[in-house]
Every structure is written in C-alpha cells, then in structure tokens.
Amino acid sequence: MEPRAITGTGQTEINHKHVDDLYEETGYWHVNTGDEVIHAKRMPGKFRTIKWYTASIWLIFFIGPYLRWGDRQAVLFNIPKRQFYIFDITIMPQDVWMLAMVLLFFAILLAAVTSIAGRVFCGFFCFQTIWTDVYTWIEEKLEGNPAQRRKLDKEPFSAHKLRIKAIKHTLWILIGILTGISFVAWFTDAWQLWIDYFTLKAHPVSYITLVMFTLGTYILAGFLREQTCFWLCPYARIQGVMYDAETILPTYDIHRGEPRGKLKKDHPVEGNGDCIDCNQCVAVCPTGIDIRHGQQEGCITCALCLDACDSVMDKIHRPRGLIRYASLDEINGKPQLPLLKRPRVLVYFFIMTLSILGLGYGLTHLGTFDLKVLHERQPLFVQQSDGTIQNRYELKILNKTDSELNISINAAGPEGIIMHGVKEHTRLPANKLSSFTVFLRVPKGSLEHDRMPVTFRIHATEQPENSAEYKSMFYGPAK
C-alpha cells in the first residue's frame, strides 16, 4: 500500500516514518488464513526419527485403558462414583488437590521447557501435531508426494479420484472414532465399552463424546491442521512470549547463509553464503513458513527443516547446521549463560520441585480414613439433670479402603469426659462415607473456659496404626 504522507512538525514526521516502516514490513508477511493447503514434503532425518519416538508416547492413550489391575481397570477415572483408580491407588474427591499439583507441575514444565528449548511440546508431543502428522502420512501413502497431491486436488472429479479420496476420508474417520473410543475408555470399563458401543447400550454421554471426538479429530487433523496452531491454540500464543534471547530454537544462521543464491553449474557463486535457496526448508515445513525469516508465531519448532537443510548441506559438501538449534545470543555471537544461572529456569525448577513434593506427600499420606467432625450449633450445649454439660457432634467418617472395617471411636478432652451415642466398635462399609451422632458429656466443674478443645480419634480395631484425628471444641456456659 502507498503510505499516506502527513505534513507536520519534524518530530511527527519521524514518528510517521516508523509507522510506515511497520507497514512496509507487513508487506513481506505471508499469512496463510486457510486459503492455502499446506502439502509438506516428508524427508528422513534425525528429528523425523525423534518425532516418531515422541509421537509413540500417545500409544499409551490407546492401549492404557485395557490394562487390568486385579479385577478392575488399572487406570480408571470413574466420574459418577467420584473415584479415580491409578493402579493400587484410589483417589477420592477430597484428594483432588493433588490434581492441582499435577496440573501445576505440567504447566510449569511447559514453561520451563519452552524457556529452554522453545515449543518442544508443539513440535514433538502435541496431539494436534501428531494426529496431523499421521493423517498426512496416510494422505501421502494414498495420493503420493506433495506435487502429486496438488495435481490430484486440481483434477476434475473421476472414479479414480473418488476412490482415493473415499479411502482417505474413511481411514481418517476411523482414526477419529478410535481416538474417541480410547478417550471414553479412560472413564468407564474399556472392554465393556466396546461391547456396549456395538450393542447400542452405551451411555448417551459416551456416544456424544465419541461423536464429538470423531468430528473434532477429523476436522482438526484433517482440515484445520496448522490453522489450529495459528488461530485456535492459546498455548501457541502463551509459549511464544516465554522465549528469550537465551532460548534455543531452530534458527537459520543468517550470518552464514546470506547472501543466499542458487548454485551455478553445481557450484556456489563466489561471495554468496551457504544458503543455496533450494527452498527445502519451506517444502518440509508442516505449517508452511519460511524459517529464514527468523523466529515467527507459525513455527512449532518441530525441527523438520533442520533435517532438510542438513541433507542439502551434505550434498553440496558444506558443514551441517546452517539451520540448527541455537539461541539468538549464539547467532549474534554473544556469550551464553549456563542453564542453571538463568533465573527464570531456576524459578521454574523450584516450583516444579514444590509441586512434585506436594504430590509425593499426598500420595504417601492418602490414609485409610477421612474424619470430619461437625459441632451441633443449635443448641451449642445443653445441661443435663446430673449437672454435666452435653455437646452434640456429627462424625463423618470416610472409609477409603475397598473392605469393610471395624473401627473404634474415642474422644479426649476436659477431665471426666464421657462419650455417648456410638458403640465402641462400629462397622464402616467399604468406600463409603458414614455419619454418626456422638454426644460428649463433661462435668461442669472441669470446664475452665466456655470453650475447651476436644480431640476425636478413630482407628481400625484390627490395625491401630490406621487412624485419623480431628480437633474440635467443647462448648459450655459462659464464664
């Protein structure tokens, strides 16, 4: 566009020049808003191999639900029963604070990794990247290389084209269905789920989730692809601002590469840099960007351009690493801070350690019981005819084990305290919250204050080490 000149004082003219610079820069921006389908080339290489390994972590997502532990699913998130089973650990709603620890750990892990090595998650672990990768792999197997795919897309409709496209979309939808079933399988018995799905007896929520996941996978990985990373994903934006000049990212070494120029008669032109403008880095990019423009929001740091560039450098007998993992400081020849002297990294590690310690504490202190005591408020206390003061309490005892337990309940407090209302040995049903009404009586004379602390203690009759305590108050007449 033609920048409009506005006359005025010298100062404003300078400012306008800066603004014009900005506009001029946008002229170089190539923004793909979905009008252009990216057909990326696949090239073997180190990072391509790494990507398959990291992608295979998602196999856990598909296989995990079928593992058994005793007579139940090894990992099961039972929402209606409000119980999470992870091997021999049972997590109930009051332990859910540990989920916060897990989330905190992974949130900070994301920040730490991004600060150190960029969007590693996006490039190597993200489901959007991995599923898109698998979808395009199928596409390549059926339709051929990018040039053949573009040609097929332009071809008029024919039986041949229909057959290929039908197979492709069927496979895509099948992967979507499998993804949906695998997701639901974490929340209900996986083996039973398959039977229920096919006998049309599964819960409506299972079907709705399945349809949503199938459509979601099919649309996001099949059609939206890099557009998801560009415009939908919040993490892409968040991670972008977590970079600093010390973050190592796939970077084009501008000092070594420029001025770029094509080979003449298979030899580099004298005075040119190492970049021979072969465009392989652009051809392999799954988001369709040109890494040579520098770091940009479209880059998911998948490092596939490193593989492409290295193979070209090998062919023209130049050293590898024209595009390599390097920090901005390194490219500009500045000294690099060691990892453990970077305050941001240290703070992230500190928070991660805290959350891991919290989680460790939580998992080792799950306990057998959960005891809560509610003091009756109306009345706070009553006087008995023998002169003692009586308080009423509601004991809520959760048995976290899978078996029925015999428990003993007692209370310690002011001198002469007597407990009424419950039998000394009480049965607690398995995995259930039971409530008991308990009365405590204390002789008026031993109440030194109008409020005295009392401690309720329960323990399994057979295993006294399995116990729980709760501190409450005993109320009496005002002194």
Next chain:
Amino acid sequence: MSEHNPFPGEKNSGHVWDDNLRELLNEPPTWWTIGFHASWIFVLLYTLLYPSWPLINSHFKGVLGWTSITEYKRDMEAIEEIRGPYEDKIKTLSAAEILADEELSNYVMRSAKVLFGDNCAACHGSGGQGISNFPVLADDDWLYGGLITDIETTITGGRQGIMTAQASLLNEAETAKLTSAILAGNVASEPLFTEKGCVACHGADARGMTVMGSANLTDSIWRFASADQLASIRYTILHGVNDASDAQTRNAVMPVFGGRLSETDIRKLAVYVHKLGGGQQPAIEAAAATTTP
C-alpha cells in the same frame, strides 16, 4: 444511477455517492452464513421437539411430548424410589423398633427434620434447644419421661400439667424460703416443702414424678428459665401453672398432634426427638449403649 456506473465490472449495487463511495455486493462471510442457517435449523428442530407454536385452542405439544410437570413428577418418583423401602418399613415398625435399627433411625434423623421444623421448632427451637418458657428437648430432663414410648405418647396426646397457685397459702417469708431452697437445689430438706403439701406432686425427694409431669426441683434445669431465676421460681410458686383460678398463671400446653399428624409421622418425630440428645433407654439397654472412652 446504474446506467452511469463508473465502476463497471465491479460487483456493486450501482449506488454511488461522492464520485467513488459505493455499495458493494459482497457475500457475507462463510462463518456467518453457516451460523445463520444453523440458527434457523435449530429453531425449527427445537420447536418441532418441544411445546411451542400457539394454536387456536391450545398449543403445539411437541414431538417429544415433554412438559415441565412430567419432568418434575419423574424426579419425584426417583426420590420416592429411594425413600420407598424405608417408608414401607417404618409403617410396619414401632417407634422403639425404628430406634433400634441404626439405618432406619439415621434415615429418620434426616427425613424427619422437615416434620420437626414444621410442627415442633416454633416452640422447641430448630435443634430442640428450647426457647424461653418452652422445654429443651436436647437434654435428658423429661417432665413426662424420656423413653421412646413416653415421647410418642406426649406427641400423640399432648400434655397440660397443672400446678395450683400458692399465693393464698404462703406468706411472704415462706415463699422466700421455698424459693431460695429450690434455687439451691436442696428443697427436699426444707420443712415447708412437706408442710405445704409440695411433696404430693414433686415427691419426697423433690425429683418430680413423670406420671403427672411435675418438675424435678433438685437439678439446675428450669422449666421456666429466666435471667433472674429467683424471680421466675417465685412467680411459678405464687401463680402456678395452667391454674384457671389465677389470671396470672403460667401457660404451658403441649398441643395434641394425634389427629393432625399420621401415626407414621408421629413415630418418626418420636425417634427424632429421642435422638436429639436426651432420649432414655429402658434400664437394661441403657447399660449396654453407654460406653466410656
């Protein structure tokens, strides 16, 4: 206008102002079009499934036949399904049997809370804590006995105790003596207690008699509690309770619930009151149920 279109070949409406300001005929964005069509399809489907269009005498009932009252009734049925087994049992059991069954009595403690709130809490307080001049139900002091059967009888038939006004029988000095002895809890050893015939109702040990609902005068639980307890005791002695001959007499009536509540509800309330904190067990069972830590 359109015959002098200065921008031929452009998709404009032919409306041009100020030489080049014109209205273009661009298609709305795809996302908007999708949203628009999705909206009317939704409205069509929704009004087809649910009660919607007004007709002449009625309205279109919807294919699903959904109404809010059937949904309410279905939810109520779901609750009744849970309550049903308990309610059926309670109908056939006596109050004492309900009390002995831990699960049933727990059910009653939760479900009878509403009954207690509707019928009892106005005088006895929401937690049975009593309010001024109405008895506390959470303690173990019972005028008419604290066994489950006693409580059931009290609720069914109501209670109206009588204490005659003593104003004409006692002089000022005698009244003062009795009053302070009662407050101190040692009225049984006061000669006037026997002389003036108090023993007839309150018993030789002054502990009261559950048969006639006379109060225990030896403990510090007061039927007519007051900040100035001495004055309150004096007032009760002088004017009595429910004595028709004294205009200033204390009024203390427990109404009859026999006809107002069903037998099942009364049984539930008896269990509820018994478990508020002071219910008494028959002598043999009491020893077994009480434990010390």
